[in-house]
Amino acid sequence: MTVLADLPTYDEALAVYEPVIGLETHVELGTESKMFCGCPTAFGAEPNTQVCPVCLGLPGALPVVNEAAIRYTVMIGLALNCTIVPWSRFARKNYFYPDMPKDFQISQYDEPLCVNGWLDVDVDGQTHRVGITRVHMEEDTGKSLHVGGSTGRIQGATHSLVDYNRAGIPLVEIVTEPDVRSPEVARAYVEELRELCRALGISDVRMEQGSLRCDANVSLRRRPATPDGPENPFGTRTETKNLNSLRSVERAVRYEISRQASRLSAGERIVQETRHFDEGAGVTSAGRSKEEATDYRYFPEPDLAPVALSREFVEAVRATLPESPAQRRTRLTGDYGYTLTDIANLRGAGVLDLVEQTVTAGATPEAARKWWLNELARRASDAEIPPSQLAVTPADVARVATLIAAGELTDALARKVIDGVLAGEGGPDAVIEARGLKVVSDTGALDAAADAAIAGAPAIAEKVRGGKVAAVGPLVGAVMKAMKGQADAGAVRALLLEKLGVS
Amino acid sequence: MAITRDEVANLARLARMALSGDELDHLAPQLDVILGSVARVAEVAAADIPPTSHAVPLTNVFRSDLIRPCLSQADALAGAPATEDGRFRVPRILDPED
Numbered sequence: 284m285t286v287l288a289d290l291p292t293y294d295e296a297l298a299v300y301e302p303v304i305g306l307e308t309h310v311e312l313g314t315e316s317k318m319f320c321g322c323p324t325a326f327g328a329e330p331n332t333q334v335c336p337v338c339l340g341l342p343g344a345l346p347v348v349n350e351a352a353i354r355y356t357v358m359i360g361l362a363l364n365c366t367i368v369p370w371s372r373f374a375r376k377n378y379f380y381p382d383m384p385k386d387f388q389i390s391q392y393d394e395p396l397c398v399n400g401w402l403d404v405d406v407d408g409q410t411h412r413v414g415i416t417r418v419h420m421e422e423d424t425g426k427s428l429h430v431g432g433s434t435g436r437i438q439g440a441t442h443s444l445v446d447y448n449r450a451g452i453p454l455v456e457i458v459t460e461p462d463v464r465s466p467e468v469a470r471a472y473v474e475e476l477r478e479l480c481r482a483l484g485i486s487d488v489r490m491e492q493g494s495l496r497c498d499a500n501v502s503l504r505r506r507p508a509t510p511d512g513p514e515n516p517f518g519t520r521t522e523t524k525n526l527n528s529l530r531s532v533e534r535a536v537r538y539e540i541s542r543q544a545s546r547l548s549a550g551e552r553i554v555q556e557t558r559h560f561d562e563g564a565g566v567t568s569a570g571r572s573k574e575e576a577t578d579y580r581y582f583p584e585p586d587l588a589p590v591a592l593s594r595e596f597v598e599a600v601r602a603t604l605p606e607s608p609a610q611r612r613t614r615l616t617g618d619y620g621y622t623l624t625d626i627a628n629l630r631g632a633g634v635l636d637l638v639e640q641t642v643t644a645g646a647t648p649e650a651a652r653k654w655w656l657n658e659l660a661r662r663a664s665d666a667e668i669p670p671s672q673l674a675v676t677p678a679d680v681a682r683v684a685t686l687i688a689a690g691e692l693t694d695a696l697a698r699k700v701i702d703g704v705l706a707g708e709g710g711p712d713a714v715i716e717a718r719g720l721k722v723v724s725d726t727g728a729l730d731a732a733a734d735a736a737i738a739g740a741p742a743i744a745e746k747v748r749g750g751k752v753a754a755v756g757p758l759v760g761a762v763m764k765a766m767k768g769q770a771d772a773g774a775v776r777a778l779l780l781e782k783l784g785v786s
Numbered sequence: 787m788a789i790t791r792d793e794v795a796n797l798a799r800l801a802r803m804a805l806s807g808d809e810l811d812h813l814a815p816q817l818d819v820i821l822g823s824v825a826r827v828a829e830v831a832a833a834d835i836p837p838t839s840h841a842v843p844l845t846n847v848f849r850s851d852l853i854r855p856c857l858s859q860a861d862a863l864a865g866a867p868a869t870e871d872g873r874f875r876v877p878r879i880l881d882p883e884d
């Protein structure tokens with residue numbers, strides 16, 4: 284055992300070793316029905332109520348491929364710049380584990396549907412191209428609850444309970460080349476892949492519900508002895524399974540780098556094994572110690588005909604591809620003048636689509652960004668709903684922004700208009716009308732209020748006249764109060780200064 | 787190409803079949819004869835005949851993405867040796883020493 288004091292720091296590990304990382308990501312496709320039968324795929328149903336003879340593997344049941352699952356997989360393949368092969372077959376992966384009632388999983392082996400693609404990933408302004416080895420189809424497994432052990436772990440359990448609702452839901456597995464060199468790029472890759480699948484509309488990609496999960500293969504190799512020396516061969520890799528958040532991907536890879544570096548520095552070997560990441564402790568631990576080299580005895584699935592997609596089919600799918608997240612970023616940085624950080628923030632707040640719709644409805648990109656990111660995202664979070672469920676539409680926000688730009692609303696008044704819209708009092712114009720919220724541009728009323736304010740505070744007025752422009756604040760406040768907030772503070776300030784002869 | 791007794795023992799293990807030494811002695815040579823007979827079929831195939839995995843020359847047999855009725859939970863579990871909380875109850879998966 285390596286003692287803790289010998290653990291190199293992460294930076295020390297990186298100075299000596301280069302991490303080599305490959306990722307296998309499973310994405311549950313958002314089809315209505317399962318991969319090979321008509322059972323629904325909805326999440327959260329009572330156990331074993333979305334099952335039939337096919338997905339329970341009952342004798343005599345025959346699978347038939349869901350056409351939408353094929354189409355979705357081709358969409359992913361094309362969006363990842365893959366070749367869609369002209370000939371592809373399903374294969375049986377044989378293993379005994381209660382999560383598959385057939386004692387085999389229908390998957391793809393040496394004839395995946397999509398091969399040889401890539402995905403570009405941006406980290407800190409640098410682009411990393413991650414090669415895609417293959418995209419293949421398979422069916423998801425059932426869900427096991429382990430009973431009798433501690434905290435539901437399989438170790439020490441007395442028995443397990445299986446729900447097959449998830450068994451047979453279409454999955455795609457996306458396998459990268461060992462191209463990734465850092466935990467940050469690994470995380471960014473999974474995030475970009477998630478956004479891509481979301482943009483394609485082929486999955487709800489909810490990592491916390493397991494509809495997107497990731498396995499990380501990590502190995503280390505010594506850096507070349509001299510900067511331009513030859514690269515060393517890859518080291519032995521471990522596979523950390525079922526990472527179910529972006530943060531876990533980064534943390535687990537980072538932990539594996541430190542762990543492997545400490546072993547190698549101590550002259551020990553890396554054991555090729557499956558590892559599990561403990562979110563709470565932030566560490567990975569070895570899977571079954573007695574695990575033997577797995578022999579799945581793959582063979583072509585006799586119950587399913589080969590898939591031989593025509594060029595016409597593939598091109599028809601290509602024609603339906605929506606804009607990719609990368610294309611969208613290029614468009615928004617160009618047309619809207621947003622930075623990549625702006626876009627990441629808007630995406631993070633769940634308002635990017637809403638902002639675009641608001642701009643389309645007539646707001647400037649800057650106004651749309653500010654309103655959704657600051658005011659509206661906050662209100663949605665207060666109400667604990669996604670921003671898209673707020674009772675204010677992009678058209679409403681665009682109208683409010685237009686009125687501000689025209690000087691007919693102040694920011695403060697606009698917030699009151701939004702209050703009214705959110706309270707169900709109608710659109711912005713109806714709320715303005717009902718609540719009487721327009722900026723008063725009646726110069727007579729403003730003049731009178733300004734004169735009254737100056738007369739009411741002669742000492743302050745004198746200070747301002749004497750050149751202390753900053754002292755005008757209380758006078759502005761008095762006028763705004765007299766106007767019930769329905770004046771533009773900047774305009775009031777200018778008017779007061781003009782009257783006091785210091786403008 | 788002969789199949790060895792060790793290979794048959796490994797296949798039996800992968801298939802979760804508990805074969806005794808006597809049974810292996812008896813079955814391994816038989817399996818070897820069967821494989822030899824099947825291999826003769828390959829001698830008939832000329833170089834221009836591709837290997838085939840399916841008896842019928844079909845491709846792209848798809849169904850539309852439509853939901854069909856499922857079994858009820860009771861029916862789904864009806865054939866299970868043991869159930870608990872609407873789920874299939876299965877024996878412990880890992881041995882205690884794992």
Ligand SMILES: [Zn+2]
Pocket residue numbers: 317320321322333334335336337338339451
């Ligand atoms: Zn089914």
